[in-house]
Amino acid sequence: MSSARVIRPLRADAARNREKILRAAATVFAQRGLDASLDDVAAAADVGVATVYRRFADKESLVMALFESAIDEIAALAVAARGFENSWDGLVWFLEEVLQRQCSDRGLRDVVVGTPYDRDWVSAAKERLGVAVGALLDRAQRDGYLRRDVVVADIAVVEMMISSLGGAAAEVAPDLWRRYLALILDGLAAPGSGSLPAVPADEVVFAALRTPTGARHRPAGT
């Protein structure tokens, strides 16, 4: 019963195939999002489906292997943004970096937004992200660059709106999202024509935003 199912190194061809699968999954998920089937990934990798399932227990394992680092990287961006001399520039830089990633990779967006593979490893990174973004906002507000009635949740919503647009248009107009980010940034920078109406999104709202329509059918997993 020892957990000593130690690392038996993969056979050469198996290791090669594992890489092929990961590379194929990266491009397939980037283009079509996590809805893409593993059959498609297998085809793109020029490999049988069984090979995919032998290497990755199920779809989620593959997704996790692909995006674990990317998601940590995003959390790190928010921290890095604090290093900017000018707090507004830091915020803008952060948004551009994050959105650049999410708009060119529908799979990443799906993971970040949380549908449907919402798990601990994502939540943990999101926690850190929230704190770091909060710090960015505070500083930009203290410095007078950012309107006072904006909160962290608003940034998350803006990210969702823009990455949704950017992801959909990625193949025909990869830079379209920048136009609308610029527009929203001008809105964020404005002193504001009065304070923003309605309350920002809370956890309940985000849960709803993750679930396109009522209680959507889960993807057969579990």
Added chain:
Amino acid sequence: MSSARVIRPLRADAARNREKILRAAATVFAQRGLDASLDDVAAAADVGVATVYRRFADKESLVMALFESAIDEIAALAVAARGFENSWDGLVWFLEEVLQRQCSDRGLRDVVVGTPYDRDWVSAAKERLGVAVGALLDRAQRDGYLRRDVVVADIAVVEMMISSLGGAAAEVAPDLWRRYLALILDGLAAPGSGSLPAVPADEVVFAALRTPTGARHRPAGT
């Protein structure tokens, strides 16, 4: 072969059921969008599926019967908005009215955005809409309320972004979208910190925005 399949009035119960179906479809499509199945509509109407199909040839006929007037109404709003004393107020009023409708009715949004029942009767209304919105923008720009680098397509994109958000959050936070509309309006009103980057969306881009992910599977119709 004569087209004289004239109006044989429906039997009393049939007419009653037709109304029940339309009412049920209105609420079901409003809540869950056009993805909702006709089986669901039938259940909500407390009627068998066959009854639905006897009254409406197929799903699109039902959708059309439901939304034909709503979509004309939207085009009319843009015209009505020109009647405002203040051109900015007219634009804001128009956006709020349109989004109010689209955010509280996912079905309407689906029809307007165009997935997947894009047809002549919609295009015609969209044509008129585009012209009227263009006039709104021109006036607001001449009056100095609206930044100069905004075009009609930008308004369409903004509507899509916000109605997407609003529709998703409708059940838990029906007014959330107003917050982000306000933010964007401030961005639209701002003189602009430089001109907007990237080119606005064109027809090709909108076509892509209508098609969630590559060539999505059509809904079995046709």
Added chain:
DNA sequence: AGGATACGGAGGTTATACCTCCACTTACGG
């Protein structure tokens, strides 16, 4: 009352996705 009209819901058809089985092939240590 009786014929035309309408009804319900089971089920045919099609489509898609996840994942497994198993006969065959390949790598590689001795």
Added chain:
DNA sequence: CCGTAAGTGGAGGTATAACCTCCGTATCCT
């Protein structure tokens, strides 16, 4: 160079879901 453990492909099992139809039964209307 050969035997065997490791690996492979892809057909197909299982599940889900949506659209729409068939047909025995019920309801309306004259």
